[in-house]
Amino acid sequence: MLRFSWTRFLAVLKKEFIHIRRDRASLIMAVAMPLGMLLLFGYAVNTDVEHLPTVVWDQSQTQESRDFVSSVRNTQYMDPDDYVSGYKQIENYLDSGKARAAVIIPPDFGKQLQEQQATVQVLVDGSDPTVARAVTSAVQMLGFDKSLQLQSQRLAAMGISGGTTLPLDIETRVWYNPDMKSRNFNIPALIGLILQNVIAMLTSFSIVREKERGTMEQLIVTPIRSLELLLGKLLPFVLIGFVSLSLILVTGIFWFGVMPMGSIPLLVLLSTIFLFTILAIGLLISSIAKTQLQAMQMTFILILPSILLSGFVFPRETMPKLLQLMGGLLPLTYFLEIVRGIFLKGVGLQFLWQDTLALCLFAVILLAVASKKFKKNLD
Amino acid sequence: MSLAIDCQGLIKRFGTYTAVQDVTFQIPQGAIMGFVGPNGAGKTTTIRMLCGVLVPSDGKATVLGFDVKSQPEDIKQRIGYMSQKFSLYDDLTVAENLAFYAGVYNLRGKEAAAQKDRVIERIGLGERTSQLVSSLSGGWKQRVALACALLHSPQLLVLDEPTAGVDPVSRRIFWDIIHQLAKEGMTILVSTHYMDEAASCDYLGFVFYGRLIAFGTPEEMKQREGKETLDDLFIYYVEREASEDPRNTKAGSGGAG
Numbered sequence: 001m002l003r004f005s006w007t008r009f010l011a012v013l014k015k016e017f018i019h020i021r022r023d024r025a026s027l028i029m030a031v032a033m034p035l036g037m038l039l040l041f042g043y044a045v046n047t048d049v050e051h052l053p054t055v056v057w058d059q060s061q062t063q064e065s066r067d068f069v070s071s072v073r074n075t076q077y078m079d080p081d082d083y084v085s086g087y088k089q090i091e092n093y094l095d096s097g098k099a100r101a102a103v104i105i106p107p108d109f110g111k112q113l114q115e116q117q118a119t120v121q122v123l124v125d126g127s128d129p130t131v132a133r134a135v136t137s138a139v140q141m142l143g144f145d146k147s148l149q150l151q152s153q154r155l156a157a158m159g160i161s162g163g164t165t166l167p168l169d170i171e172t173r174v175w176y177n178p179d180m181k182s183r184n185f186n187i188p189a190l191i192g193l194i195l196q197n198v199i200a201m202l203t204s205f206s207i208v209r210e211k212e213r214g215t216m217e218q219l220i221v222t223p224i225r226s227l228e229l230l231l232g233k234l235l236p237f238v239l240i241g242f243v244s245l246s247l248i249l250v251t252g253i254f255w256f257g258v259m260p261m262g263s264i265p266l267l268v269l270l271s272t273i274f275l276f277t278i279l280a281i282g283l284l285i286s287s288i289a290k291t292q293l294q295a296m297q298m299t300f301i302l303i304l305p306s307i308l309l310s311g312f313v314f315p316r317e318t319m320p321k322l323l324q325l326m327g328g329l330l331p332l333t334y335f336l337e338i339v340r341g342i343f344l345k346g347v348g349l350q351f352l353w354q355d356t357l358a359l360c361l362f363a364v365i366l367l368a369v370a371s372k373k374f375k376k377n378l379d
Numbered sequence: 380m381s382l383a384i385d386c387q388g389l390i391k392r393f394g395t396y397t398a399v400q401d402v403t404f405q406i407p408q409g410a411i412m413g414f415v416g417p418n419g420a421g422k423t424t425t426i427r428m429l430c431g432v433l434v435p436s437d438g439k440a441t442v443l444g445f446d447v448k449s450q451p452e453d454i455k456q457r458i459g460y461m462s463q464k465f466s467l468y469d470d471l472t473v474a475e476n477l478a479f480y481a482g483v484y485n486l487r488g489k490e491a492a493a494q495k496d497r498v499i500e501r502i503g504l505g506e507r508t509s510q511l512v513s514s515l516s517g518g519w520k521q522r523v524a525l526a527c528a529l530l531h532s533p534q535l536l537v538l539d540e541p542t543a544g545v546d547p548v549s550r551r552i553f554w555d556i557i558h559q560l561a562k563e564g565m566t567i568l569v570s571t572h573y574m575d576e577a578a579s580c581d582y583l584g585f586v587f588y589g590r591l592i593a594f595g596t597p598e599e600m601k602q603r604e605g606k607e608t609l610d611d612l613f614i615y616y617v618e619r620e621a622s623e624d625p626r627n628t629k630a631g632s633g634g635a636g
Contacts, residue, residue, distance in 0.1 A: 005485050007482050007485050007486070007487045008482055008483055008485055010482060011478070011479050011480075011481070011482020011483050012479075012482075012483075014478070014479070014482070015468065015471065015475070015479045018470070018471055018475055019468070019470060019471075022470045022471075023470065213464075213468070213469070214462070214464035214465070214466065215466055215467070215468060217462055217464065217466070218460065218462060218466030219483070220432050221427075221430050221432055221455065221458075221460040221462075221537075222455060222460075222480070222483045222484065223452055223455040223456045223483070223484065223485065224483050
């Protein structure tokens with residue numbers, strides 16, 4: 001009598017699939033939420049500084065000043081499309097947000113450039129520090145390059161040929177994400193975030209619903225065993241998890257062109273372990289929550305810190321120790337290391353084993369606690 | 380005649396609160412036993428202990444020859460249970476609900492199909508099988524729930540306020556089926572608030588603040604206290620017991636049954 005019964009397990013499984021099929025809200029959540037979040041993060045959350053609207057006050061109106069403006073455009077950081085004359089207008093552009101930067105070229109720019117030192121003023125809207133920092137360093141770089149070029153021309157004209165080589169040259173190479181696209185950084189991480197949000201919510205809903213309707217009470221009186229009920233209820237969400245995972249992978253690769261550098265089978269394997277920790281979290285939520293509304297609120301309590309503390313947006317290294325420790329309590333933190341490692345660096349288990357171990361520990365501990373609580377609720 | 384339920388000094392405590400106190404009774408197979416008493420008196424707690432769901436704090440009970448403490452799984456497989464709340468899945472059809480409960484009672488293949496056909500025929504659900512439960516009226520839901528509880532041909536049927544909030548016609552149909560089942564040898568344990576339903580039981584138990592204060596056939600019980608109707612008897616018991624109940628003198632300490 002105490003043996004695991006496939007008949008009972010399959011009965012639960014079949015019933016769950018009917019529930020999911022009839023419940024449009026959870027179907028939408030399983031398919032539309034991953035896609036929606038992916039498009040949102042793929043397009044909107046873009047920390048790359050590019051093509052900022054820039055206003056130019058060219059008081060010089062010479063060949064030199066026009067050359068300078070076009071080299072500003074060539075940095076790709078700024079689009080100097082609007083021309084004005086006067087500080088009042090510039091202020092207007094920056095205040096209204098029509099421009100994020102302004103370039104002011106003095107009247108004697110051409111002449112000064114030939115003779116001694118020309119000064120160009122660049123005003124930057126510093127409301128967003130990331131943008132301001134990027135623009136500042138871009139124009140400084142530009143100024144340095146330009147000066148170097150002019151200086152060597154002058155030296156060459158004076159007959160000194162050695163002036164073209166610099167005593168120190170720093171060569172920088174950006175690895176893993178050479179174009180420094182934030183999309184390449186964000187989309188792999190979305191696999192973790194989306195799986196966590198969708199699966200935790202759906203799992204907890206499915207169990208809390210039985211409590212809310214009173215059907216759990218009926219099930220307790222039947223010979224069904226908690227393991228049969230648990231597996232029957234969780235397995236559909238494992239499948240939904242895989243559907244979400246492939247949806248994100250396919251969209252990420254074919255739509256956004258974010259190719260994983262490492263092994264996809266390894267990624268799927270480790271995502272499965274992550275999925276189990278999430279199922280366990282959903283299960284835990286359902287054992288505490290009494291209504292679906294409570295379950296939803298608890299899931300949101302989980303979502304917010306996991307966006308902020310897991311390293312999804314902000315690097316964990318710069319956080320205060322306490323917040324780092326708190327982030328360490330989230331399975332997502334470790335999974336993000338794994339998924340970014342595989343996607344961007346193309347590394348394997350030899351570098352990811354610590355994160356994998358942490359994830360496995362989470363899975364085992366959380367599942368044990370959750371199923372014990374679930375069993376206790378049932379008895 | 381062998382006993383379907385043999386209950387000896389059953390006690391259930393929740394912390395310091397005693398929900399069921401020393402309940403003792405026996406009912407033979409094929410009898411209808413009714414539990415009456417106010418809400419929170421401990422009817423449901425007693426029923427849940429007999430179903431093998433709650434472990435008694437003390438005392439001993441055997442149901443269909445199985446011990447409630449050590450053999451709850453044997454009991455669960457042999458009893459049908461229907462509670463005061465609708466225990467069906469609203470978003471499933473009648474047939475899908477039946478199929479689910481057939482699976483839960485470990486029925487498969489031909490056996491499951493035969494049992495489903497049998498209860499559909501018996502309860503008269505033939506035309507409703509493809510309907511969603513959410514579209515059914517209260518009376519029909521009750522009958523579908525009964526059908527689900529009968530799928531595995533239980534020897535004991537446990538009904539916890541099965542007709543609460545159901546219209547009189549549906550109530551009549553429901554009880555006709557119950558009496559028919561008892562005639563065929565099924566034992567029935569039912570809790571109810573309706574005195575007309577109580578009157579038609581073979582045995583009655585009055586449950587009050589966790590104690591079984593009177594037990595017997597309806598006729599015996601009325602004679603014992605010299606009352607004309609069960610209504611009178613019920614009110615007499617309530618008034619007598621309420622004056623003796625310690626909780627009525629100690630304000631503010633309630634508890635669930």
